[in-house]
Amino acid sequence: MxxxxxxxxxxxxxxxxxxxxxxxxxxxxxxxxxxxxxxxxxxxxxxxxxxxxxxxxxxxxxxxxxxxxxxxxxxxxxxxxxHPRVVAAIREQAGRLIHIAATDFYEPRYLEFNERLAAIAPFEETARVFLTNSGTEAVEGAVKLARHHTRRPAIIAFEGAFHGRTLGALSLTSSKLKQRAGFGPLLPMVFHAPYPRVRAWREGSGGDGTAELEVLRRSILGRLVAPADVAAIVVEPVQGEGGYFPAPAAFLRGLRDICDEHGILLIADEIQSGMGRTGKWWAMEHVGVEPDLVTTAKGIASGMPIGAFIARESVWTWPPGAHGSTFAGNPVCAAAGLATLELIEDGxxxxxxxxxxxxxxxxxxxxxxxxxxxxxxxxxxxxxxxxxxxxxxxxxxxxxxxxxxxxxxxxxxxxxxxxxxxxxxxxxxxxxxxxxxxxxxxxxxxxxxxxxxx
Ligand SMILES: Cc1ncc(COP(=O)(O)O)c(C=O)c1O
Incomplete structure (x- = not known):
């Protein structure tokens, strides 16, 4: 290694x-x-x-x-x-090209990083990628894409979740009241379901999330919002800022079932749990549940500011001009990301x-x-x-x-x-x-x- x-x-x-x-x-x-x-x-x-x-x-x-x-x-x-390999990649790229704006022009590191991320996407279907500058922007983008694709307004997130602090992502965040206080009104039609906070967590050890799924089915999708109005369920497979709670496998499987039943997209926020931190590229892989979209940032480039949302080919139905960003996919960050992915894979x-x-x-x-x-x-x-x-x-x-x-x-x-x-x-x-x-x-x-x- x-x-x-x-x-x-x-x-x-x-x-x-x-x-x-x-x-x-x-x-x-x-x-x-x-x-x-x-x-x-x-x-x-x-x-x-x-x-x-x-x-x-x-x-x-x-x-x-x-x-x-x-x-x-x-x-x-x-x-x-x-890490010397990351530092070398940054130095080399900074001497070659620092910025070009991937929204408007092509650039090799940008596309190579997209290719690498698409290749490790946590689903079978072919993937496409949009690079961002941060985690919160990855969540914003994923939610925008889900809404645009489904033409549905509502989003379901979970109590205790952290998805970022820009206004759209903040609407999903509910880990601490002080993060939301004073910033309303936030996005309408965002509903928070209970998240199973299972202590003494071990695979198969009690606390399988059945009760929480029941609240989601009966109270939220049964009384508050019609399933046909819901674009996406956004879940952290391991709740991060909320207290390091891994979701039980049965709970994530239950979410997948609900999504399949109602044409809802499942977005896994793996900004903290992804990129090899749990021993697999994605925490979702531990439970064998495929999301439709996944968000990543944090460990993706060893500290350089870059993130991504990755989705199944069939979800990318938005047209040119629907989404973009001046800095996102910056070549220096992408080069650091490429070196980082190699190291993660290599041991x-x-x-x-x-x-x-x-x-x-x-x-x-x-x-x-x-x-x-x-x-x-x-x-x-x-x-x-x-x-x-x-x-x-x-x-x-x-x-x-x-x-x-x-x-x-x-x-x-x-x-x-x-x-x-x-x-x-x-x-x-x-x-x-x-x-x-x-x-x-x-x-x-x-x-x-x-x-x-x-
Ligand atoms: C699961 C998750 N989503 C989103 C974010 C937001 O990322 P950023 O701080 O890069 O905007 C974080 C940051 O802690 C996170 O842990």
């Missing part, structure tokens, strides 16, 4: 975090003060990390502290930071399975007698540790940071570990050990009776 050993810096890489100042350090403190004076107050920095550089799974801050990165820039740095996807299993077991072991931990779950390198309360999750997140481990909260009280797919056994064991130390060291309030269970 050609992953971590190709960089000349690899030999000099740390094997442990190095924390040599109080956190944040003096340079970080000064920069944070400047940032906070000029940046949008809407940003919610998890902890005071001021990144200066990064290599593989190691992030160095402006004071020279070195952290082990199990956040990967929100599940983005899939091939590790600054990283398999590594995600092996290391994911190791990480989950190791976390289960360190959490086994931590009263604050409610559940450890996930597929591949998309692992969540759920606490009883947000305060507990937050305290452990901070304690992990202070020990040099970067993790990120999601949902109401879950810490996600979504490292670069290049992690090896030593890194996984290190992360689990640091996580265990953080669990022990965190000073969090004991949960009150009302906060336990449910």
């Amino acid at each position: 050609n992953v971590e050993t190709t960089s000349s810096a690899a030999a000099a890489r740390p094997t442990e975090p190095r924390i040599r100042t109080e956190l944040p350090g003096p340079r970080a403190q000064a920069l944070i003060a400047r940032d906070e004076a000029v940046g949008s107050p809407s940003l919610t920095r998890a902890y005071p990390l001021v990144a200066e550089s990064a290599d593989g799974i190691w992030v160095t801050d402006v004071d020279g502290n070195v952290f082990c990165d199990f956040a990967a820039g929100i599940a983005v740095a899939s091939t590790g930071h600054a 990283l996807m398999a590594n995600a399975t092996t290391m994911g299993d190791r990480l989950r077991s190791a976390l289960e072991a360190v959490a086994s007698d931590a009263h604050a931990v409610r559940d450890v779950r996930g597929i591949g390198l998309m692992v969540g540790v759920e606490f009883h309360t947000h305060e507990q999750a937050n305290a452990v997140e901070r304690a992990a940071f202070e020990r040099g481990l970067l993790v990120l909260e999601c949902g109401e009280s879950t810490l996600r570990l979504c490292p670069p797919l290049v992690v090896d056994a030593a890194a996984v064991d290190l992360a689990a050990r640091l996580f265990g130390e953080a669990l022990e060291a965190a000073r969090y309030p004991e949960p009150g009776p009302a906060e336990v269970g449910g």
Whole structure:
């Protein structure tokens, strides 16, 4: 597997975090003060990390502290930071052509990236691809295409979903109230169905989503919106921002059945779960359910801003001019994407399975007698540790940071570990050990009776 050993810096890489100042350090403190004076107050920095550089799974801050990165820039740095093959592809392409506007002109990297993505589409039918600049734009585009193709107005999404923050995608998002508050009116005819939040998730272990499917069939499609008015059901096969909940196979199969019954398109939002993170290109492949459209972004180009929506050939019935974008499919991003896909195929996807299993077991072991931990779950390198309360999750997140481990909260009280797919056994064991130390060291309030269970 050609992953971590190709960089000349690899030999000099740390094997442990190095924390040599109080956190944040003096340079970080000064920069944070400047940032906070000029940046949008809407940003919610998890902890005071001021990144200066990064290599593989190691992030160095402006004071020279070195952290082990199990956040990967929100599940983005899939091939590790600054993978030499990705950096070379970016450098080469930047020297050749930075921009041409794929909406108006042809360009080789654009079409090659489309070809590669079409080849890995999670359905049998021939695929076409539209490249975007971000995840939210991929969702916008997929919803536009679904509406245009079906000529139907309504969309069904799920409680706890995160699909992005532009107004169309935001209308589907429902993971946190503050993401929606104050922005209405949002898209009309968007309905949110319950999503099965199955704890202690294992294939075949109870919680199959039957009750949630029943609500969708009876309450939503039976009372609120006629199935013939619904263009698409949009689902994350593993709910990401909502708390790292993998959907049970029976639930996804049930959605496919409903779609087939009523001519509704099934859109799988794989922006967080796709690109090999769960050990297959797409999380949908674990359950053998084919969507009609799939969205991707995040890990697709190792940090360069690009996403895509991919749909079956038969869905692309919109005419020239119906959709476009000035920057989308930028050749430098597409070149980084091509290098990224090669690396994922060339070992990283398999590594995600092996290391994911190791990480989950190791976390289960360190959490086994931590009263604050409610559940450890996930597929591949998309692992969540759920606490009883947000305060507990937050305290452990901070304690992990202070020990040099970067993790990120999601949902109401879950810490996600979504490292670069290049992690090896030593890194996984290190992360689990640091996580265990953080669990022990965190000073969090004991949960009150009302906060336990449910
Ligand atoms: C499942 C999913 N969809 C959409 C998005 C939005 O992507 P972006 O932040 O690139 O717009 C995200 C981002 O977290 C996501 O996890």
